Amino acid sequence: MDLKKWIFVLGPVLFLFVFSMRACVETSQQELGLEEQGESLPTTDTATRVFKSKKTTEKKATEDSSAGEAVNDSPTSEDDSVGTKALDEFEPIMSGEYVESETRMYIQKIYEVSSRYPYIMKQEIYETSPLDGAYKVFRGERQFVADHILVKFKEGWTEDMVISAMAKVGFLVRRKMNTEQLYLISFPMLKHDSWNEAAETLRSLDSVSSVVPDIYGKALF
Amino acid sequence: MILPVKAAWNPNGVDYLFSSSSTNPNDPSYDLAVASDVRANKAWNRNTDCSSVKIGIVDSGIDKDHDDLTSNLANPSSPGQNFSGVSASYPVKDENSHGTHVAGIIAARGNNGIGVAGICWTASMVVAKVTDAKGSAALSDVVDGLNYLLDQNAKVINASLGSYVPATTESENAEFEDIFSGITSKAASKGALIVAAAGNNGRNTDVDRTYPASLSSNYVISVASNYEGFSDEELLNTSNYGGGTVHLSAPGYSIHSTLPEYDYTAYSFNGNPYTGTKNYGNKSGTSMAAPMVAGTLALMWSHIGLNDIDALSLKGLLLNNVESYSGTDGVPGNILITGGFLDVGLALEAAEDFIN
Numbered sequence: 001m002d003l004k005k006w007i008f009v010l011g012p013v014l015f016l017f018v019f020s021m022r023a024c025v026e027t028s029q030q031e032l033g034l035e036e037q038g039e040s041l042p043t044t045d046t047a048t049r050v051f052k053s054k055k056t057t058e059k060k061a062t063e064d065s066s067a068g069e070a071v072n073d074s075p076t077s078e079d080d081s082v083g084t085k086a087l088d089e090f091e092p093i094m095s096g097e098y099v100e101s102e103t104r105m106y107i108q109k110i111y112e113v114s115s116r117y118p119y120i121m122k123q124e125i126y127e128t129s130p131l132d133g134a135y136k137v138f139r140g141e142r143q144f145v146a147d148h149i150l151v152k153f154k155e156g157w158t159e160d161m162v163i164s165a166m167a168k169v170g171f172l173v174r175r176k177m178n179t180e181q182l183y184l185i186s187f188p189m190l191k192h193d194s195w196n197e198a199a200e201t202l203r204s205l206d207s208v209s210s211v212v213p214d215i216y217g218k219a220l221f
Numbered sequence: 222m223i224l225p226v227k228a229a230w231n232p233n234g235v236d237y238l239f240s241s242s243s244t245n246p247n248d249p250s251y252d253l254a255v256a257s258d259v260r261a262n263k264a265w266n267r268n269t270d271c272s273s274v275k276i277g278i279v280d281s282g283i284d285k286d287h288d289d290l291t292s293n294l295a296n297p298s299s300p301g302q303n304f305s306g307v308s309a310s311y312p313v314k315d316e317n318s319h320g321t322h323v324a325g326i327i328a329a330r331g332n333n334g335i336g337v338a339g340i341c342w343t344a345s346m347v348v349a350k351v352t353d354a355k356g357s358a359a360l361s362d363v364v365d366g367l368n369y370l371l372d373q374n375a376k377v378i379n380a381s382l383g384s385y386v387p388a389t390t391e392s393e394n395a396e397f398e399d400i401f402s403g404i405t406s407k408a409a410s411k412g413a414l415i416v417a418a419a420g421n422n423g424r425n426t427d428v429d430r431t432y433p434a435s436l437s438s439n440y441v442i443s444v445a446s447n448y449e450g451f452s453d454e455e456l457l458n459t460s461n462y463g464g465g466t467v468h469l470s471a472p473g474y475s476i477h478s479t480l481p482e483y484d485y486t487a488y489s490f491n492g493n494p495y496t497g498t499k500n501y502g503n504k505s506g507t508s509m510a511a512p513m514v515a516g517t518l519a520l521m522w523s524h525i526g527l528n529d530i531d532a533l534s535l536k537g538l539l540l541n542n543v544e545s546y547s548g549t550d551g552v553p554g555n556i557l558i559t560g561g562f563l564d565v566g567l568a569l570e571a572a573e574d575f576i577n
Contacts, residue, residue, distance in 0.1 A: 116307070139388035142387065150361055150400055177361065178368045215386060217385075218356050221431075
């Protein structure tokens, strides 16, 4: 068979092989969650950012060396700032999914760690895709103390009244903060979504003004 | 009086660049710190003393005996309070190094012949320690620290820290605002400003919030980080930004400042421990940008007179006198509220004009 015939026969075969391999890789990336957020799906981030190359970084690093000073650290990436890598060194003691609304779902993992607050929740946030309605748009993750919650009570609610109100729903006042009407409340942490249920219970009370997670992790910027 | 924020190029800045003289301290490494990147040396011929304005720092603590810091503490033997839940040989001892570095940017003693000079050469600083050695803290600890500093009558509070809370809904934002309302209302009643680092997530905080930086209170100023500013307008690609939430930027790359003089083990952002360079060293991030703004506000306030301008007017005066991004380095001005970066010299010139 001469060269032209080889090209005629093998060309389409080669094209099909490359095409199928590429599709296979893309599918794997989606299954593994490696598809970059916001690339192909709508995003609420409206600002336009333009950044240049790393020339400045290299320039300044050279200056630092000549000055005899080490550059001690560099700004954090998104994941590092919330201490994700440190947490992932542990095995979660509880985990599961919590559907908050028709458009938002959390994958929650609770870790026991050796810190001031021994139980830390890592909450991955997923929203539904406009393409198929599935919870697959990763929106970020939060990390907070798993067994307590920061609560602001309404004006007029004294500490005794708050203690009594919390006892009625099986919760404890862990600490009254120095800021007006602000309390740290703890609750029995029996399952991965105990925090979500505690928040729902608190928000349903007439005495409560606001409820937020006590965000915990790398705080220094 | 609340001055409106102006986002356009300030023509006064052009004249000022060529007309103002410089004052330099005798500290050997002063120019590695803050002087040229923000034209602090153009401001120092007008004022170097911030001691009439108490400055609060909520952070990892401080080396209270550092030769370049101790004389600028309000109470050197007892510089503040510890809310971190971890004990050390004294309550606010900095076992991370971050807080000591931040304090040096604000007010390392100037013209004392050693080390560096902060934006303020002389100052009165008080400290709330809220993180452990690894730099971790809970939001409730940060609230406690801010509350303490307000109770100590700090007029300018630097918060080079915070909690990153991505993908908040409107109702969640309202709840965070409500939780912090005790702090922001106290800042309003005491006439104090909270200068907060925008955070290093590389995100738009109009969408993905950091607290306290993203609070809507007029008494909060959020700061992004840029490279040198005048010679390179580029924002650090890790810096958060937001046309509705971040006010201005200031240099935050490889900033030279004070570090603890004792042995300490610091932790990089990926959690790996390292032994830091003692006494002085470089750090990067919005943490380093915020104290430049905090120091500048204290310098302006003490120059004008604490009773001669209120907090919001001072904030307006600063934000109206930033250097606008020209766009030559690819930073669109609309990703920051003012569209500009810090120029201490221009800010002090504005303070001088306010007096006259």
